[in-house]
Amino acid sequence: MKRMKQSLIRRWVGGTNRDSHLKLNFWITVTLIGYAVTQSKALGGNGDALWWLGVAITCRSTELLISPDVDQANSWGAKRGFIFYRIWWSLFGSFTPHRSRFSHSLLFGLPCRLMWALMPIFLIAFGALQFELLSSDQIQNFLFLIELNNVHMMILVGAIISDFFHLVLDDYGLLEIIFGKLE
Numbered sequence: 001m002k003r004m005k006q007s008l009i010r011r012w013v014g015g016t017n018r019d020s021h022l023k024l025n026f027w028i029t030v031t032l033i034g035y036a037v038t039q040s041k042a043l044g045g046n047g048d049a050l051w052w053l054g055v056a057i058t059c060r061s062t063e064l065l066i067s068p069d070v071d072q073a074n075s076w077g078a079k080r081g082f083i084f085y086r087i088w089w090s091l092f093g094s095f096t097p098h099r100s101r102f103s104h105s106l107l108f109g110l111p112c113r114l115m116w117a118l119m120p121i122f123l124i125a126f127g128a129l130q131f132e133l134l135s136s137d138q139i140q141n142f143l144f145l146i147e148l149n150n151v152h153m154m155i156l157v158g159a160i161i162s163d164f165f166h167l168v169l170d171d172y173g174l175l176e177i178i179f180g181k182l183e
């Protein structure tokens with residue numbers, strides 16, 4: 001039954017290529033925005049509309065910017081996008097075979113990709129500290145912004161929803177979604 005459902009999704013979006021992942025993700029995002037609207041106080045919800053809107057935006061951004069297939073970013077479309085972005089993720093791809101658990105799993109892949117995406121920011125912050133362009137107070141204030149609990153949770157939930165449906169479309173079972181495929 002589960003396999004049949006998955007292949008129905010796959011048939012609907014047309015395979016597991018970049019476009020089909022973006023198409024499925026688009027409709028998940030639309031659903032999340034719809035849910036956000038129902039959470040607004042005006043419609044008798046508990047006022048979580050903005051939070052859920054953030055989840056929707058994170059869900060879309062995750063598939064657009066740090067998709068589990070991001071190791072293939074170099075070959076996406078007509079090689080558009082920043083050269084640094086493509087080099088950075090090609091480097092990631094050179095460490096991790098495609099669909100390895102370090103890109104395609106909730107437990108390892110998602111945190112690895114998040115850390116890899118944030119590393120340039122931390123390197124720049126570290127450099128700015130070394131050359132005394134920024135004070136440690138300023139950097140701490142910046143990190144505090146990222147650490148605001150609600151925002152943190154919002155990003156996590158959005159990214160998990162995004163990855164979950166990506167892996168469903170890649171035909172992963174529930175345990176594989178969490179832990180990745182056995183090599």
Ligand SMILES: [Zn+2]
Pocket residue numbers: 068069099104166170
């Ligand atoms: Zn994939």
